[in-house]
Amino acid sequence: MTSSPVTIGLLGCGSVGGALVELIAERADAIADTTGLRLGIGSVAVRSAAKSRSGLSDDLLTTDARAVVNDPTIDVIVEVIGGIEPARELILEAMKNGKPVITANKELLANCGAELYGAAAAAGVDLLFEAAAAGAIPIVRPLRESLLGEDVRRIMGIVNGTTNYILTKMAEEGADYGEALGEAQRLGYAERDPTADVEGFDAGAKAAIMASLAFGARVVAGDVYHEGISEVSQADIAFAHRLGYEIKLLAIAEVFGTGTDREIGVRVHPSMVPADHPLAAVRDSYNAVFVEGAAAGQLMFYGRGAGGRPTASAVLGDLIDAALNLGQRSHRRVPGGGQPAKIRPIDELESAYYLNLEVDDSPGVLAEVAGVFGRHGVSIRSMEQEGLGREARLVFITHLARERDLQATVSELRSLGVVTGVRSLMRVIGE
Amino acid sequence: MTSSPVTIGLLGCGSVGGALVELIAERADAIADTTGLRLGIGSVAVRSAAKSRSGLSDDLLTTDARAVVNDPTIDVIVEVIGGIEPARELILEAMKNGKPVITANKELLANCGAELYGAAAAAGVDLLFEAAAAGAIPIVRPLRESLLGEDVRRIMGIVNGTTNYILTKMAEEGADYGEALGEAQRLGYAERDPTADVEGFDAGAKAAIMASLAFGARVVAGDVYHEGISEVSQADIAFAHRLGYEIKLLAIAEVFGTGTDREIGVRVHPSMVPADHPLAAVRDSYNAVFVEGAAAGQLMFYGRGAGGRPTASAVLGDLIDAALNLGQRSHRRVPGGGQPAKIRPIDELESAYYLNLEVDDSPGVLAEVAGVFGRHGVSIRSMEQEGLGREARLVFITHLARERDLQATVSELRSLGVVTGVRSLMRVIGE
Numbered sequence: 001m002t003s004s005p006v007t008i009g010l011l012g013c014g015s016v017g018g019a020l021v022e023l024i025a026e027r028a029d030a031i032a033d034t035t036g037l038r039l040g041i042g043s044v045a046v047r048s049a050a051k052s053r054s055g056l057s058d059d060l061l062t063t064d065a066r067a068v069v070n071d072p073t074i075d076v077i078v079e080v081i082g083g084i085e086p087a088r089e090l091i092l093e094a095m096k097n098g099k100p101v102i103t104a105n106k107e108l109l110a111n112c113g114a115e116l117y118g119a120a121a122a123a124g125v126d127l128l129f130e131a132a133a134a135g136a137i138p139i140v141r142p143l144r145e146s147l148l149g150e151d152v153r154r155i156m157g158i159v160n161g162t163t164n165y166i167l168t169k170m171a172e173e174g175a176d177y178g179e180a181l182g183e184a185q186r187l188g189y190a191e192r193d194p195t196a197d198v199e200g201f202d203a204g205a206k207a208a209i210m211a212s213l214a215f216g217a218r219v220v221a222g223d224v225y226h227e228g229i230s231e232v233s234q235a236d237i238a239f240a241h242r243l244g245y246e247i248k249l250l251a252i253a254e255v256f257g258t259g260t261d262r263e264i265g266v267r268v269h270p271s272m273v274p275a276d277h278p279l280a281a282v283r284d285s286y287n288a289v290f291v292e293g294a295a296a297g298q299l300m301f302y303g304r305g306a307g308g309r310p311t312a313s314a315v316l317g318d319l320i321d322a323a324l325n326l327g328q329r330s331h332r333r334v335p336g337g338g339q340p341a342k343i344r345p346i347d348e349l350e351s352a353y354y355l356n357l358e359v360d361d362s363p364g365v366l367a368e369v370a371g372v373f374g375r376h377g378v379s380i381r382s383m384e385q386e387g388l389g390r391e392a393r394l395v396f397i398t399h400l401a402r403e404r405d406l407q408a409t410v411s412e413l414r415s416l417g418v419v420t421g422v423r424s425l426m427r428v429i430g431e
Numbered sequence: 432m433t434s435s436p437v438t439i440g441l442l443g444c445g446s447v448g449g450a451l452v453e454l455i456a457e458r459a460d461a462i463a464d465t466t467g468l469r470l471g472i473g474s475v476a477v478r479s480a481a482k483s484r485s486g487l488s489d490d491l492l493t494t495d496a497r498a499v500v501n502d503p504t505i506d507v508i509v510e511v512i513g514g515i516e517p518a519r520e521l522i523l524e525a526m527k528n529g530k531p532v533i534t535a536n537k538e539l540l541a542n543c544g545a546e547l548y549g550a551a552a553a554a555g556v557d558l559l560f561e562a563a564a565a566g567a568i569p570i571v572r573p574l575r576e577s578l579l580g581e582d583v584r585r586i587m588g589i590v591n592g593t594t595n596y597i598l599t600k601m602a603e604e605g606a607d608y609g610e611a612l613g614e615a616q617r618l619g620y621a622e623r624d625p626t627a628d629v630e631g632f633d634a635g636a637k638a639a640i641m642a643s644l645a646f647g648a649r650v651v652a653g654d655v656y657h658e659g660i661s662e663v664s665q666a667d668i669a670f671a672h673r674l675g676y677e678i679k680l681l682a683i684a685e686v687f688g689t690g691t692d693r694e695i696g697v698r699v700h701p702s703m704v705p706a707d708h709p710l711a712a713v714r715d716s717y718n719a720v721f722v723e724g725a726a727a728g729q730l731m732f733y734g735r736g737a738g739g740r741p742t743a744s745a746v747l748g749d750l751i752d753a754a755l756n757l758g759q760r761s762h763r764r765v766p767g768g769g770q771p772a773k774i775r776p777i778d779e780l781e782s783a784y785y786l787n788l789e790v791d792d793s794p795g796v797l798a799e800v801a802g803v804f805g806r807h808g809v810s811i812r813s814m815e816q817e818g819l820g821r822e823a824r825l826v827f828i829t830h831l832a833r834e835r836d837l838q839a840t841v842s843e844l845r846s847l848g849v850v851t852g853v854r855s856l857m858r859v860i861g862e
Contacts, residue, residue: 031579146748148466286729296740297741300731
């Protein structure tokens with residue numbers, strides 16, 4: 001097969017960019033054999049050209065990223081700088097110049113996706129971002145293409161490796177949250193400031209991107225309700241196991257109604273997942289995205305959601321795709337930015353709930369507590385009681401209830417004299 | 432969005448074809464909104480036009496399939512007849528006429544894939560077959576596109592729902608093989624003649640298709656070694672559980688070496704899978720494909736591998752893709768049929784093994800048995816012994832060993848006076 005050379009302009013050379021440079025060197029011959037493409041790095045924009053980079057000759061490095069996106073010898077741009085600016089401006093400029101762009105930048109897409117998709121469509125170039133939704137897991141292409149005819153009703157994802165690692169350590173080794181976080185930091189799975197991961201911001205950005213693709217409507221990071229895992233305790237995990245659940249941080253995107261009444265709910269929070277659900281078996285830093293379609297049924301996509309080489313692998317797949325499209329003068333259909341989605345607020349969303357209360361151990365308490373649930377229309381599916389000396393613990397699982405009603409129930413429970421404390425409250429995933 | 436009409440010629444109207452007709456009716460408006468395509472059925476070739484079909488007016492039905500593929504008003508052909516002829520000739524003729532083809536026909540692709548891929552490339556039309564590898568699970572598109580740059584080393588799939596249903600019933604409800612098969616037949620999961628499923632032919636065809644895609648070489652159904660599940664006993668399952676495994680019928684495709692030394696091994700057989708492996712959690716009639724890549728790491732794709740509506744959903748995704756490509760006058764890159772793969776025969780493949788022997792309960796027996804393993808270079812990882820009155824049971828798990836050496840070990844064991852019987856032999860999947 002004759003090889004057509006394709007010259008890459010790389011913006012950023014951190015862990016993903018560096019891994020991509022290595023991977024292209026390793027795989028160039030195989031890719032040329034399979035596809036007829038000869039991939040080569042033409043230019044790499046970095047913050048400091050003084051730092052030496054293995055596998056890259058110094059004359060490829062530049063600190064002028066704008067020059068790279070305007071360089072007529074560059075065929076394709078890969079953006080792995082991260083953050084919103086200057087990534088956004090550089091990508092827009094590259095596309096205006098007719099260059100396809102591959103990006104792994106979830107923050108940018110979750111905030112400015114519609115603008116970028118629109119600009120790609122206007123310029124008639126590829127904007128590919130498989131690495132931005134769930135790392136190495138091919139989920140963007142299936143959502144964009146395979147499931148285009150499918151009525152996707154719900155997506156539930158474990159899309160943050162750091163928090164899944166922490167929850168796995170807590171569940172399997174009895175570590176408490178602080179210990180597990182510390183270990184994740186020592187292993188490089190968690191950042192020194194872990195806020196973006198443990199408070200659900202990272203998962204929220206990915207949820208916004210996937211919801212936009214799956215439902216064909218514009219969902220942005222700010223639309224996502226989120227709670228993190230820092231309040232999850234060993235006691236919660238022990239109760240979850242006893243009741244047949246695992247605790248996972250889930251990103252959930254759902255669609256309700258059709259036509260002009262259609263609403264989308266997007267949220268990230270710790271969830272109790274039935275032990276025989278496929279998501280319950282996703283351990284350590286692995287990610288998985290569970291998709292429910294009206295005709296396809298349940299689908300799940302599992303793999304590495306982060307890490308230099310896995311992420312670079314997803315970028316490389318997109319890169320080959322864009323390069324082949326360039327050769328055919330075609331490009332992928334870009335997802336319509338769509339109209340801004342009508343977001344159903346968390347208060348209106350329904351879930352089953354787990355509630356763990358400490359109460360006085362005296363006659364009539366259960367009736368009093370149950371009465372509060374009843375007054376707010378929250379129906380109880382199961383209850384367990386255990387003695388704690390002069391107090392007792394009541395553990396409830398409810399049927400589906402509206403968040404607003406549940407919160408009202410909890411407020412009233414807190415005000416009851418017989419309730420010592422509401423120890424925890426967690427949403428429960430049904431079948 | 433203005434709608435461009437796309438007229439479909441459907442070959443075959445059984446469970447998948449019928450579900451597709453329904454699905455198109457349900458989803459036509461949504462698809463027009465999202466993609467600007469107005470899908471319509473132009474003609475349906477059936478064996479008997481006398482039978483009435485819900486949702487189809489009689490004047491769409493014809494018994495002349497050849498007329499459909501030659502009809503200039505038909506834009507796209509969907510083939511769901513199954514089997515090799517006349518499907519093969521009809522598809523070739525349709526593509527020669529410039530019509531893209533969607534097929535769910537695994538038997539045809541596993542036997543004549545290279546010819547069809549070549550004809551599609553020559554005609555410059557789409558030949559899409561997402562539904563042929565693992566039903567509703569999007570695995571073809573990821574293998575064809577997302578992982579094109581990836582060095583895929585191994586694929587392991589649970590790709591037959593009937594056998595997975597039977598093994599799940601045996602494992603969870605203690606049913607024996609015959610009972611579980613009977614129940615699968617009553618529920619419509621297994622055919623009256625279940626041979627194609629339970630003896631691994633169906634899984635073998637899917638393995639050949641996936642190996643061809645993943646390794647870019649021509650692998651056909653006849654290259655696949657297969658063993659079915661009819662010999663799997665309750666005793667095997669009990670031992671598997673005790674040792675921390677689940678028994679699954681796996682289709683395994685592996686690549687060894689590189690360049691001209693490259694060999695491919697493809698096999699289907701019952702396997703002991705570690706209980707914490709993601710494949711172990713795939714229950715009932717669900718399917719999953721586990722892919723191991725050098726850079727991407729472990730990936731898994733999970734969902735419904737069969738059934739009218741799930742399969743029709745995969746066909747519909749391909750149909751929209753082909754229709755959009757028609758509008759853009761582009762088409763998917765077809766996988767090179769590739770050179771015929773150099774197949775590594777089963778004798779040369781390596782695996783760990785589980786062996787269950789009944790032996791005389793007398794001193795020196797273990798040493799004699801262990802000596803046989805040693806003579807054939809098969810190394811023992813673990814052994815358990817249990818008394819059976821005057822006999823004893825020895826259960827071995829070996830380290831990786833070559834099939835030929837293991838078979839020689841078993842032959843010699845059978846010839847030993849102290850060995851009453853080799854009760855079972857099963858391959859064990861490592862980490």
